[in-house]
Amino acid sequence: MHSPQDPNAIQVQVKSEFVPDQSSQDEGRYVFTYHVTIENCGTLPAQLLSRHWIITDGNQKVQEVKGDGVIGEQPTIMPGESYEYSSGAVLQTPVGSMQGSYQMVDATGLRFDASIPVFTLASPRALH
Incomplete structure (x- = not known):
């Protein structure tokens, strides 16, 4: 968490959903969508340059995804x-x-990371 006077205070919230019509238990394919809100609680404009995701499945298999921006955009x-x-x-x-995390740059050119807190992906009835 950032202090209120932090010029680069970025808050990230994520909600996930299971997509049953694109998933197949027989094929071991479980599709999820996630909806992200990135809020600038700081005092300077900030541009999102790139993303780094760590995705872990129920077998502890880890995938890392890195790339420029999100959904083809690098929003300020x-x-x-x-x-x-x-x-x-x-x-x-x-x-x-x-x-x-998201790799960000503020209006002064300072680069910083905005952390994305861990969130769960779960199909209905998968968790008790």
Whole structure:
């Protein structure tokens, strides 16, 4: 968590959903969408340059995903504003998790990481 006076305070919230019509238990294919809100709680505009995801399935198999921007964009988020997008992940198990970071740059040229807290991907009835 960032202090209120931190010029680069970025808050990330994620909600995930299971996509049953694209998933197949027989094929070991579990599809999830996730909806991300990136809020700039700081005092300077910040641009999202790249992403780094760590995706772990129920067998502890880890995939790392790195790339420029999100969904083909490198948005600049003004102080007090937020940016939202949706994307997806495919796992071989009905339960997994994701976490990571966004690499950002502020209006002064300072680069910093905005952490993405761990969140669960779970098909219905997979967790008790």
